[in-house]
Amino acid sequence: MNFNFLSPVPDFVLAHNQLLSPQALGRKLRIHSAQKGIPDLEGVTIAILGVLENRNDINYLGEEFKLNDIRKSLYALYPGSWTTTIADLGDINKGESVEDTYFALKTTIAILIKKRIIPIIIGGSQDLTYANYRAYDDLIPMVNIVSVDCSFNLGDSSKPIKNNSFVGKIILDEPYNLFNYANVGYQTYFNSQEEIDLMDKLYFESYRLGQVSKDITIVEPVMRDANMVSIDLSCVKGAEVSLNQKLSPNGLDGKEICAISRYAGISNKVSSIGIYEYKPSKDDEITSMLIAQIIWYFIEGVNFRVKDDIFLDEKSFQKFITLVDTEELVFYKSNKTGRWWIEIPFLSEVNNKLKRHTLLPCMHQDYLDACSNKVPNRWYKALQRNSL
Template sequence: MDLKLFFNPIDESLSDKSFKADSLIQSVYLNEEKLPDILNIDIAIIGIKENNGYSTITDTGVRFIRKKLYSLKRSNSSTEIVDLGNLRSGPSREETYKRLKAVCQYLMHKQILPIIIGGSHDIDLGQFLAYEEDDKLISICNVDSHFDMDNQTELPSENHIHTMINHNPNFLFNYSHLGYQSYFVSPTISKIFKQLNFSTYRIGEMREDFKKVEPVIRESDMLSFDISAIQKAYTPAGNKSDVFGLTGEEACQIMWYAGLNDKLSSVGIYEYNPEKDTNDHQSAQVIAVMIWYFIEGFNNRKGEKGFQTNDYMKYVVTMDNEPDAITFYKSRLSDKWWMEVPNLNNKSIYERNTIVPCDHNDYNLALNGEIPDRWIKVFSKHS
């Protein structure tokens, strides 16, 4: 694939000569006059110019985010980052999805993680479709104050999750939703998600113990983040920002967990509207710091794979009824937990979903004779 056919270079004002010597931009390969070689690259940043479900011609929003991001300090990590520039929009919305799909698919097959910034939330359909031909089932984590399941609207950013869940062929194993607010959500949709054994978490639930969202994020292949899930005080430029929502710190914590996830292979941050931002571009600053935390998490990935190695301790908990026992694994590297769920289908597409992330509380529940809810949801999808 010739990537330069898909991208416009970044704005000239973002030259590395405009930033301090210890800023992040000094360690990023930029698509300026010539697209950099992506050999040995770990992360690729992709700017999107589409907004509000319709095409626009300005790249103002992503330029503000880049300026804030690249002024942050770089770390001493060996992570190689390239900024590919802004994706050239297609003549139609669907064509833009296809272009993003092709680019993300190409990058992920080369073990390069795309970070998509800008555009309305339905752009994540292109991100999602990049997994379509991988012959595996994937899990998605979506952060949003709304469910975006309104199939009566013509606005793509308000029905993209409905499109995703109903896509044919179906390669979606699990969908998790973080940060929704009940007064924005239809009880009917909540019931549908429950019937599908999808996991949804209100902000109040998350705040009872924020660490419990870490296994949810660790299960995911793809993260889609609508910044409207963050309080308006932090991100006034979210297209649907509200007084209530996540704090900026909580948004960064989610991105840190996502960065640490060895399984996660793409990230999108959407719904930034520069026309709603403050004069000093406060929302762009929050997004920039979120990306910075993701990169720091990525820098600290442990490569936790292969549960039969000495890197893991194995615990088998005997149960009184079905199942006879539940097997848990604890990493010696990070102290994180996983549990094994039987695959009654014996289909290869389920193999990567038979050992699922959990936490110490799930292990304690099993010790007390209770089957963890997480185990039940996964088992129901296998059986």
């Protein structure tokens, strides 16, 4: 197996780890060390992967960064009642060019996903999401991305890729594998009206910060439908993070970003997650601890995954049919978890990407809305995307 791109976790971090309680998370990880090399991945469910690449940050001035403080914070936490085996594979260093780093990341993620291991990527600039997306080229036909971010990052796709324009590249670069892009927590004043209009035109989903803060549970069905998740730390409000990390007085608080990460973990579909735009400061304990807790909650979520989306046994679900105008909407509710889905019909006249009835995760509220003759927004957008 080719993991030549990976450099081990530094010895001083491992020495720090040895001083922790035997019950601490760091003492239970399989860690890539200079002494022992890459750990055995047999039985591993989750792998932590650092990427020391930030050259496509629009504000890049040649600064280097390390992830040692994040590892120290994460290792010191105590695990929950978990059954998953977790590895820390160390870091992918900067390549000769950014494209080399992308290639290394894409290759490593693809190997891990094929082995049914979920990579947690801790990165520099968020354009690494593009490499994460490209890892799926030979794995699945269509990819759903959820970005937790204050901006859409559509940018000008005719220009070289940057951390504020990588989504435009994902949409327009071949092969075209993107089915849905959903943004969670955007702040309107950080996005041009053209970008907001384009999101609508492409029938992508977007949830404003106010919507998310008012009812965090709207994020759960969005995550349940995601293959990969990208978190930009700039979505967290300035009061919650270290000096270099501060972007805006408004944003998600620590509790909200951890809840969102847990929803990503619970999703049976999410097979990779990245946390990006880490900018260390001298007073950095707060940001590194926040990232450690975001990772902790994702792992917690993975440990609570329940297979409730295979509707073959009629005893495992309830089916509800309702009429909205002339449209018959079919809902399913899992008896095991109480989670809801809505059926997207097959459009025979369209050469569509979904060759069968597809179930879209939704909320109980969507069913109540349909009963009140109101078309659920997620269902409408999915149907329109499917017709494009």
